Amino acid sequence: MSAERNHKDSSFAGFLNDYSRGNVAVTSHLNAIVSVELLKLIETIDEIMRILGPEANKLSEQLALAKEVLQVTEDSNVTKLLSFSRVLEISVVIYPAVYKGLDPDIKNTLSHLFTGLIVEFITIVKKMGNSALLETAIRLIQKVDKEMANLEK
Amino acid sequence: MSNELADIAKGTFCFLLGCAVGYSELFGRYQDEPVAIHKSFIAYVYMIVNGLASLTAFIIINYYNEAIFKVKLDDVKVVLLAGFSGMLALRSSFFTIKNNNKDVPIGPAALLTILLNGIDRLYDRERAVDRAAKVTEIMKGIDFEKAEVDLSVACLNLMQNLSEEEQRRMRSEVEAISKSSNKFSIEKTKSLVLGLTLARFTGFKTLKEAIGMLGADLRTTELEDKQSILDTFLLKKAEELEKEKIK
Structure with a gap:
């Protein structure tokens, strides 16, 4: 009986061990995926900055900061994304003023890239499933809805 | 009792029977x-119109008793006939004409049908406002994916007198919502439609009890709620992009 219990206990312990190892594996896999996607965000930021041109404006300053935040190697992906979200919030607020003053030829491309950047970010946040991140992402989309409505006026 | 008083009593009874119908x-x-129904003015109008139809039928049947039925019907039969089938008697048209291969009834039937359909529509609209408020409150935070099967089965089992036909209809209606669920752009719509469908068979009170019985397991977690807000945003952006492509 005792041997049987020991066997059961060891099986259960084994199961827990496998399970936690499995969880660790899933988490590190997710982190690897997110890291690749953060690189895509950086690429999109580069593309936007290229469109905005060499002349620095408030939006390109913010985007440069956003890029910097994503490149901090010591930070975890969650921390990077939390900081990125805050910078993006400011970018969203200043975007309409910068957008209105731009050349009509680049407006459309910029609009697509900027929306793409936000959509990419939201998709990553959804994948992470972190409550604090989801919270900041919701705040960001509320700002997007408000500012983009002003843009259409 | 004089004849007049007796006629008034019979007429009143017919009117009440019509209201009951x-x-x-x-x-x-x-x-x-x-x-x-008890709280709605429009529902009372519907009942009164029915009552008046029965009363009219009573007056006609009472007056032309022998002419219509060849033999004189006794008072009880006249009252019951007019009371229960007054609407039927008035709905039977004097004659019908063909219009675009359709039979168009001519007589009180046409007028009554229009009048009753109108009142019925008004009552339905009045109920819709109440239904919207109730279903929003009862289905608040309910996850369609979790509730689809469990809540439907719980409702079905709580009800003991649903006919097989009603049970089959309820299942197929829930299945239809499930099949078209990917077409809904707002996540909440699915659970609201599920609530409205189930309430049609069980009533709001039973639906509320069934949800109470299954508890928090049916509700979305805070995390799922947040993810659902983001889903809606992503869907909206995808639609905007699609529209731009079409332009």
Whole structure:
């Protein structure tokens, strides 16, 4: 009986061990995926900055900061994304003023890239499933809805 | 009792029977909350129109008793016939004409049908406002994916007198929502439609009890709620992009 219990206990312990190892594996896999996607965000930021041109404006300053935040190697992906979200919030607020003053030829491309950047970010946040991140992402989309409505006026 | 007084008493009884027929029609049609009939002015108008139809039928049958039925019907039969089938008698048209291969009834039937359909529509609109408020409150935070099967089965089992045909209809309606669920752009819509569908068979009170019985397991977690807000945003952006592509 005792041997049987020991066997059961060891099986259960084994199961827990496998399970936690499995969880660790899933988490590190997710982190690897997110890291690749953060690189895509950086690429999109580069593309936007290229469109905005060499002349620095408030939006390109913010985007440069956003890029910097994503490149901090010591930070975890969650921390990077939390900081990125805050910078993006400011970018969203200043975007309409910068957008209105731009050349009509680049407006459309910029609009697509900027929306793409936000959509990419939201998709990553959804994948992470972190409550604090989801919270900041919701705040960001509320700002997007408000500012983009002003843009259409 | 003089003849006149007796006629008034019979007429009143016929009127009340007609009202009861109207009430039972509404009761059968709006099963999500039959008690609401008592609170609605429009429902009373519907019942009174039915009552008046029965009273009119009584006056006609009473006056032309022998002419219609060849033999004189006794008072009880006249009252019951006019009371229960007054609407039927008035709905039978004097004659019908063909219009675009359709039979168009000519007589009180046409007028009554229009009048009753109108009142019925008004009552349905009035109920819709109440239904919207109730379903929003009851289904708040309910996850469609979790509730689809469990809640439907719980409702089915709580009800003991649903006919097989009603049970089959309820299942197929829930299945239809599930099949088209990817077409809904707002996540919440699915659970609201599920609530409205189930309430039609069980009533709001039973639906509320079934949800209470299953507890928090049916509700979305805070995390799922947040993810659902982001989903809606992503869907909206995808639609905007699609529209731009079409332009």
